[in-house]
Amino acid sequence: MKNRVTELFGIKYPLIQAGMVWCAPWELASVVSNAGGLGIIGAASMYPDVLRIHIQQCKKATDNSFAVNIPLLYPEVGKLMEIIVEEGVKIVFTSAGNPKVWTSFLKEKGVTVVHVVSSVKFAKKAEEVGVDAVVAEGFEAGGHNGREETTTMCLIPAIKQAISVPLIAAGGIATGETMLASMVLGAEGVQIGSRFAASKESSAHVNFKNAIVQAAEGDTKLTMKKLIPVRLIKNKFFQQVQVAENEGASMDELVQLLGSARAKKGMFEGDMDEGELEIGQVSAIINEIKPAAQIVNEIIEEYEEARQNLLSETFEIQG
């Protein structure tokens, strides 16, 4: 399949593995890239020197395109950007912040830049500052999320009408059917997080991978809306946040409750009670930890099968 997304990244399938916090090391990104998708190293949970090592290892492990995800609110974002340029990374996905400054910096160095948004307004702003493509992430996505709470089904068609650069859908996508549905809505590619968080090569703690596999429909919720909205598994920590929010907790009280290193504690260290467990609603249909290459292959095969099924339909238009 050739479209603007496969051309932009030089990849075989328009299937992108999200650069998730605590889950996306070079081991995962390189396998996805070798399987024909676009692997992304998640810098959010890495010190600058650690990121450098992951980039170097990824270059050794694949000759195919790969990318790095950089949250623009990262405290030493300038250091990460220096490493990107020094190591010759060709594609950067930015998120969680204003893309204005760093898009022009990266574009001047010849880097392809994609920005993650959750609303029409921010999609237009990203296009204005010159990004090469936009990832639109719906309300169902895991982790940090937008305030508009627009779902993938509504966000993709609305953004499609508003911008002309290629659009990549995220949130609720984990199978060939959900990938095909996203493409029908107007996306030219998909970014998949939760399914790869539960892959063999993910750096998540096995307890967290098991929690993803066990999660059923209704087991995650968007919370911390006064601070930065984040979708979490409804564990003990989540319940504490819920009680605080129901009682009208202030931002300061929520910051206190969140404390530091909650995400690491949960997703990387495996504390299923006190940790912050960021995952998408689509975890409901993820039922097994599999190697990432197998995940890519399965999704692409399901996609093609779902497409073929549509061909065999007969559908008569009423005269």
Next chain:
Amino acid sequence: MKNRVTELFGIKYPLIQAGMVWCAPWELASVVSNAGGLGIIGAASMYPDVLRIHIQQCKKATDNSFAVNIPLLYPEVGKLMEIIVEEGVKIVFTSAGNPKVWTSFLKEKGVTVVHVVSSVKFAKKAEEVGVDAVVAEGFEAGGHNGREETTTMCLIPAIKQAISVPLIAAGGIATGETMLASMVLGAEGVQIGSRFAASKESSAHVNFKNAIVQAAEGDTKLTMKKLIPVRLIKNKFFQQVQVAENEGASMDELVQLLGSARAKKGMFEGDMDEGELEIGQVSAIINEIKPAAQIVNEIIEEYEEARQNLLSETFEIQG
């Protein structure tokens, strides 16, 4: 197109017009049914005698199948059920309540029963009590909504795995592309609300229809979560609810704020400040008030065009 949904209702297209409060009179339902879809009269905003007149008028206006939507929390639900049977209504969609008692009552009378749910748990319960089909309504849908906040993209595949009766998708559907995406996710039909609320034949006040057409992405939000969650346009009344909720208002305080007849005031009487304006996120891509028959035809044509576009793709599986 023939599938279990078209067969169940005896309709041409698996496209159902939702029986929306204050928006779904016989004038709308009969036009949709005559156009090849399934029209539904919305009983929620009708006194029993008014419902009887709407059913009688609908029978005169179409020879095709039509249905009535009955919210099971309706204070005199028994009276509505008597009228259904007396007037020979053949299809009933129930919502907002436990389907156990009334499903068996209606089935004994030979009525086809469909129940609206918002979670896997309630879909399974509905199947257990013997409904003929299930409507699964995602978080993006307008009006009253579930507590799990599961979006259409995640809800349809999850429920598809859990039940075997036909599944109808609702929430975020307004165009041929969104209809096709829903079918790809595993639905065998779609229920469309917001687009028909803004149709010529809708009984909504013209101010409300204009508000739907003007709504942009991010202009609705799910609120009143301590009471019964409901998705509203962010007008003055919504802002009052928001302030109360942020300050930790109790259920009693919210009931007080809601008062009575808020929905009628907004949607039927056209008070855009003090009224409750129930509409879906998909209002963002609804830009014109059109006759309902034209809406049906456009959606079916777009659906077929979107399907044809998928046929022309080439997609090579990596060996």
